Amino acid sequence: MIWILLTVVITTLIAGTLVVVLRSLLAAVAASAVVSLGLSLIFMLLRAPDVALAEAVVGAGLSGVMFALVARRLPIADDETTDAQDGGDA
Amino acid sequence: MSWRGRDMAALLLLIGLGVLLAAVLEPILFGAAPMLVGSQIQALGAEPTGAANLVTAVLLGYRGFDTLGELTILFAAATGAGMVLAQGNRGRHDVAPVGFVLQVGSSLIFPLLLLFGFYTILHGHITPGGGFQGGAILAAAYFVPLLGHAGHPLPSGLTTLLEGLAGITFIVVGLVAMMAGDTFLTPFGDHGTLGQLLSAGSLPLLSIAIGVKVGTELANVLAHLGGIEQERG
Numbered sequence: 001m002i003w004i005l006l007t008v009v010i011t012t013l014i015a016g017t018l019v020v021v022l023r024s025l026l027a028a029v030a031a032s033a034v035v036s037l038g039l040s041l042i043f044m045l046l047r048a049p050d051v052a053l054a055e056a057v058v059g060a061g062l063s064g065v066m067f068a069l070v071a072r073r074l075p076i077a078d079d080e081t082t083d084a085q086d087g088g089d090a
Numbered sequence: 091m092s093w094r095g096r097d098m099a100a101l102l103l104l105i106g107l108g109v110l111l112a113a114v115l116e117p118i119l120f121g122a123a124p125m126l127v128g129s130q131i132q133a134l135g136a137e138p139t140g141a142a143n144l145v146t147a148v149l150l151g152y153r154g155f156d157t158l159g160e161l162t163i164l165f166a167a168a169t170g171a172g173m174v175l176a177q178g179n180r181g182r183h184d185v186a187p188v189g190f191v192l193q194v195g196s197s198l199i200f201p202l203l204l205l206f207g208f209y210t211i212l213h214g215h216i217t218p219g220g221g222f223q224g225g226a227i228l229a230a231a232y233f234v235p236l237l238g239h240a241g242h243p244l245p246s247g248l249t250t251l252l253e254g255l256a257g258i259t260f261i262v263v264g265l266v267a268m269m270a271g272d273t274f275l276t277p278f279g280d281h282g283t284l285g286q287l288l289s290a291g292s293l294p295l296l297s298i299a300i301g302v303k304v305g306t307e308l309a310n311v312l313a314h315l316g317g318i319e320q321e322r323g
Contacts, residue, residue, distance in 0.1 A: 049218035050145040053210070057226040062308060065233060069315040 012038030025071040033064035140281030141215040141290040150296045154275035168307040175314040196238025203231035211301035215290040221300025228305030249306040256303035
């Protein structure tokens with residue numbers, strides 16, 4: 001149990017660092033969705049299924065989509081995604 | 091400077107609103123630091139509301155008015171986002187070609203997402219979940235066919251209508267409780283058997299209203315953000 005929790009926490013921390021470090025906006029959005037997913041797993045392990053469900057749906061799902069759509073609208077987004085690796089248009 | 095006058099009017103309106111809010115909130119007591127409400131609610135258990143999921147019982151039963159406030163905030167945010175996004179960038183239509191996997195996958199996953207969303211809303215008083223979570227799932231489901239260019243599942247006129255109806259339903263349920271002599275949004279109705287789908291009185295009604303409202307609002311924001319202009323009506 002504690003090892004599962006530790007693994008999830010470390011994964012979440014790494015993903016959180018990646019959000020700041022990554023140059024491609026789209027990749028950063030994906031990393032932030034991973035943070036939310038890890039957070040939702042932690043909530044689940046701490047026996048808060050209601051919060052876990054909300055975090056998974058809103059954090060990992062909807063806000064990820066919203067951020068990605070906003071990033072596409074930003075004028076800098078195009079340069080950044082072409083500078084870094086190909087953004088991977090789903 | 092006609093702007094000066096408008097600014098002054100806005101400032102006066104804000105001050106007036108602040109005074110009104112202060113007058114309304116002044117007699118309501120704030121809790122002191124060690125809040126004992128939680129342990130009291132836990133000690134009472136599912137008895138007062140008839141909802142097996144205590145989180146939903148708190149959200150819709152004990153704190154129904156706060157939930158109405160949350161809905162209002164979400165409504166204001168969605169309206170603001172719609173107003174900002176509706177103007178500009180309308181002509182830009184960089185439609186990326188949709189691959190086979192996305193096209194088939196979106197039509198495959200859409201009904202499942204719908205089913206799960208409605209399940210989460212309807213079972214909010216029994217299992218984890220409820221209006222907010224289920225509504226967000228419904229909004230995600232709404233966006234999937236848009237991604238796959240499979241067409242618009244709902245015209246924007248219908249989503250606006252549903253959103254308004256859901257908001258009215260929530261308030262009407264609150265008013266019905268007042269007609270019975272209780273305070274606004276007091277849970278009413280037959281509690282039924284604990285853990286059954288048809289139980290917990292008026293709480294599932296509120297849950298459905300929240301689910302539809304959250305779902306349609308978020309779907310509208312997503313559609314606006316995606317730059318997808320829907321056919322009116």
